[in-house]
Amino acid sequence: MHKRRRFExxxxxxxxxxxxxISRTELLLSTLQLAVEKYPLFSDITSEDFPTLKSKYCPVxxxxxxxxxxxxxxFTTADKLEVTRVSVVDENCAVVFDTLVKPKNKITxxxxxxxxxxxxxxxxxxxxxxxxxxxLDRILPxxxxxxxxxxxxxxxxxxxxxxxIIDTSVIYNTSGLRPVKPSxxxxxxxxxxxxxxxxxxxxxxxxxxxxVAAMKLVKLKLSMGLEFGDRVLSKVxxxxxxxxxxxxxxxxxxxxxxxxxxxxxxxxxxxxKSLVIYSSSNKSSHQLSEAINQxxxxxxxICILLNKSGKCFIKx
Numbered sequence: 001m002h003k004r005r006r007f008e009x010x011x012x013x014x015x016x017x018x019x020x021x022i023s024r025t026e027l028l029l030s031t032l033q034l035a036v037e038k039y040p041l042f043s044d045i046t047s048e049d050f051p052t053l054k055s056k057y058c059p060v061x062x063x064x065x066x067x068x069x070x071x072x073x074x075f076t077t078a079d080k081l082e083v084t085r086v087s088v089v090d091e092n093c094a095v096v097f098d099t100l101v102k103p104k105n106k107i108t109x110x111x112x113x114x115x116x117x118x119x120x121x122x123x124x125x126x127x128x129x130x131x132x133x134x135x136l137d138r139i140l141p142x143x144x145x146x147x148x149x150x151x152x153x154x155x156x157x158x159x160x161x162x163x164x165i166i167d168t169s170v171i172y173n174t175s176g177l178r179p180v181k182p183s184x185x186x187x188x189x190x191x192x193x194x195x196x197x198x199x200x201x202x203x204x205x206x207x208x209x210x211x212v213a214a215m216k217l218v219k220l221k222l223s224m225g226l227e228f229g230d231r232v233l234s235k236v237x238x239x240x241x242x243x244x245x246x247x248x249x250x251x252x253x254x255x256x257x258x259x260x261x262x263x264x265x266x267x268x269x270x271x272x273k274s275l276v277i278y279s280s281s282n283k284s285s286h287q288l289s290e291a292i293n294q295x296x297x298x299x300x301x302i303c304i305l306l307n308k309s310g311k312c313f314i315k316x
Contacts, residue, residue: 012193013192013194014191014192014193014194014220016216016219016220016223017223017224018223020223021222021224021225022221022222022225023062024062024064024066024145024166024222025060025061025064026226027166027171027218027222028145028164028166029165029166029167029170033170034163037150037152037167037170038152039151039152039155039165040152040155040156040159040160040161041161050156050159050160051133051159051160051161052160052161052163053133053136053137053160053162054140054142054144054162056142057142057143057163058142058143059143060143060145060164061143064143064164065090065091065141065143065144065145066090066091066144066145066146066147066166066215066218067088067089067090067096067140067144067145067147068088068146068147068212068214068215069086069087069088069146069147069151069154069211070086070148070149070154070207070208070210070211070214071084071085071087071153071154071157071158072084072085072111072114072115072116072117072205072207073111073115073157074103074108074109074110074111074115074117075107075109075111076104076105076106076107076108077105077106077108078105081153081157082104082105082107082129082157083101083129083132083157083158084100084101084103084115084117084122085098085100086098086099086101086132086136086158086207087207087208087210087211088139088140088211089208089211089212090215091215093212093215093216095208095211096139097136097139098207098208099127099132099135100117100121100125100127101127101128101129101132102125102126102127103129104129107119107122114205116205116206129159133158133160136160143164144164145164145165145166146162146164146165146166147165147166147167147168147215147218148167148168148210148211148214149167149168149169149183149184149187149213149214150167151165151167152167166218168184168187168217168218169181169182169184171217171218171221171229171230172187172191172217172221172229172230173229173230173231173232174186174190174229174231175231176231177232178232184196184197184210184213184217185197187217187229188213188216188217191217191220192213192216192217192220194213194216196210196213197209197210
């Protein structure tokens with residue numbers, strides 16, 4: 001086992017309520033999301049199908065256990081990232097697995113600044129990636145849910161696939177744009193008031209620290225609800241009209257469509273940029289919704305414009 005560093009929040013850490021408001025299955029990435037986020041089940045990065053983490057599975061439920069996983073990596077002569085450390089924590093944030101791993105290929109860059117891994121640490125290690133596969137299969141149940149920050153990168157390096165995933169970079173969104181991913185460090189500070197990755201740069205990150213932070217973010221989300229911490233999904237009162245609206249990218253996401261959309265803002269201050277489809281049934285919102293729906297099954301691009309008075313226009 002790798003010796004772990006202790007970490008503490010400088011200020012009072014947010015207390016996470018114990019009761020879960022939503023089912024943990026509601027946070028699972030859909031098949032479409034797994035593909036969009038380039039998880040190994042679908043990733044074009046892999047030249048061959050990766051084996052599943054478990055040799056067999058059973059259906060996932062709201063009682064399925066969650067495990068947080070985080071890896072440290074290095075660059076090798078294979079011109080790719082390979083795993084040098086794997087850490088897994090359970091829902092109590094207790095470490096259930098933590099080991100250094102000897103890459104199959106020769107290391108060209110230890111990435112010590114980020115990984116904390118050095119030649120001195122890895123030289124005596126004889127644990128292989130295959131050993132890690134066997135151990136993960138042994139300790140994780142058949143309905144295990146894996147969580148983590150951009151976990152697709154970790155699974156690609158582990159050369160494993162898994163169907164039950166909660167990704168903190170997806171369930172939290174502070175920009176209102178799905179492609180813009182918040183960092184784990186930022187999410188931990190903003191929502192948990194927890195300082196992580198603050199060690200001296202020569203020491204690097206601690207994968208157990210990151211795994212614990214991701215687990216706490218998932219538990220907070222479960223206790224606060226689906227829209228908490230997600231500007232894409234959250235509904236907001238628009239002005240004094242007491243009507244809810246959805247950002248257009250959220251609308252398209254909810255109707256489960258893939259559409260090429262680009263935006264243009266006309267004479268509008270950055271603080272006022274708000275592109276919306278009203279959930280109330282007024283004439284203008286209905287026309288806008290219909291215009292978008294007409295494009296859904298075509299390859300057309302649509303341009304949506306918002307002027308200073310808040311009126312939406314659509315060009316396609």
